[in-house]
Amino acid sequence: MVRVLKGLMEKFELTPDKINKACYYAPDPRFHGAVARAMKFDKKAVVDTLWMDISNVGTPLPFIILATAFEKTKEGHNIILAGYGDGADAFYLIGTDKAKELSKERMKVKKRIRKQQTLDNYNVYLKNRYLVKSKKPLTRKSSPVLIWREVDRVHKLYGIKCKKCGTVQYPNWRACMVCGAKDDWELYKLPRTGTIYTFTLDHLIGAEYFETPVPRCVIDIDGGGRILLDMTDCNPYEVKIGDRVEIVFRKMHEGGDLEQHQNMIGYYYKCKPLKESKIKEE
């Protein structure tokens, strides 16, 4: 790591005091500090590896660090990015104000990390990642044609707003569910937040899942419309009517009935508790 960083700095005639953001991989905090000392980086320039939050996630770590660096990058900042494994590689980037702008549109990395639910069982992780063999998961027929035809409702999560009675509804029916008006609507992109109207903790079909029970929630979407979604990243026993949820895009299953669909991945939406992060947006 030190060799590649030194090589990079020599190549671009950089001195340690010129570095504003040093984003480099480290398997643990001790290694991270040792590199900073060897390179004589300014303490403020060294970007935290988030060890206390996410431990060592391996390959994607330098990019996660870089994303946090972008949140504070200014015009003209010198950024170095380096990864390390069987060998090492390093990049030199010059910041523009666009980096900060870009990160403004997205959720802060730390906030995103702290919104995740920690699994209390490593077996669940192994099974969800297909790392151990287990009972065949719930696989329903996947059809590329169906998803192509229904892309608005399945992947874009569009509902409709009836032009006649004004009812917002999901999915995009041809005729309004309330007044029956046919083809008299505009596509309506549903917001990604809502409130639980009613729910159950399903153990039965849940037996096909890796974790039971599965909360199945009927949600009043903010601004109108109802939807039924399974809940993820949650403690099922804490779910109650009136809870705020956010709607998130998730992998539902792999494969399909037909041989040619074996590699298909089915994506749809789930909901998860809307956690108001304690970390303030800057």
Add this chain to the structure above:
Amino acid sequence: MGKRGIRDRVAIIGGGATKFGELWDKGVEDLLIEAAYEAFQDAGLKSIEEAQETIEAIWLGNQYWFTGLAGVTAADSLKLYGKPITRVENFCASGMDAFRNACFAVASGVNDVVLACGVEKLMDEGSAGLPGFKVMGHPLLPLPSAPAMFCFAATRCFHVYGWNKEDLARVAVKNHKNGVKHPKAHFRRAITIDDALNAPMIADPLGRFDCCAMSDGSAALVITTPELAPSYNSDYIIVKANAVAVMTATPWYDPNFDFIQFPATQNAAKLAYKEAGITDPAKEISFAEVHDCFTITELLNVQDLGFCKKGEAPQKLKEGMFDADGELPVNPSGGLKCFGHPIGATGCRMIWECYKQLQGKALGNQVKDPVLGLAHNLGGAYSVCSVTILGHPD
């Protein structure tokens, strides 16, 4: 509504039902033969030749493809070939919808004597909830299990009415108590409130005893016109009304759906009461077989059928109004909860029970001096409802 309807134009002259339960030694053929031949005997048809000659058409209710597709399921089981036979599928209300179609044939004058029957062979598919949920429906949009669908209502009723699990348990306790006496019921065992409350959870808040049984079984009814009825069976019963109402299969997408009432039941009841000329069902109906697929369903049914006010069902149940010897007995047979629920057979089984009750020949609890009996069959996510009202000839 058409001017004529079916009121007083159809008579039940024969009824039969198999025992409901885990019938490992019986297939679809056995079940249909047993139910239909009991009905034939009851209708005075003594031999296959007589049945062959008399039964002009058949409507068969069954939901699952593995029980049978098309009219051949009945034709091949009963060896009644060359006749019009239609398979009717309308979720859990398939059986009663088969009966409705059979009634139309008789009421219209197209046929004189027809058979309405229902059959389902569930147990071969395992007993961990209704089969088929893996292959039915949309590949990506969620499809809750059957208990989960009704939990949406239970959770909401707990929230709005303040009902609790004990209110649900009382339905199970009552229906098990009733089922004990019925020789054809799936379960013949009484339970306590504690049994129900301590049972494993199926889908919160419904535990094992809140859910009806998965059963095999069949039921059959021979029907004709009131004019012809006495020549077959002097103890015949008259159809006073029958109605079906269909709502959405996915009420969770309807922004106005409140989950504390089932509009399908309300609509079907409204039509049926109108046809039968009933204005105060709580007083005029003598007893009812209602679709208690889950305990919460029975509580909502009795409200939606107008037997009591909204929100009052648990209190009325607690006071004994719906007991077998109560003011308005509900599920004196034990209901789906205890009698069992072979999907396509249930609607016909309920009508068969009402028929026996009105004849005063009930095999289990006999309701005292009944005048009008009501059968209520609900299917899907409270999507399809059929209500039938039976009475004595004038």
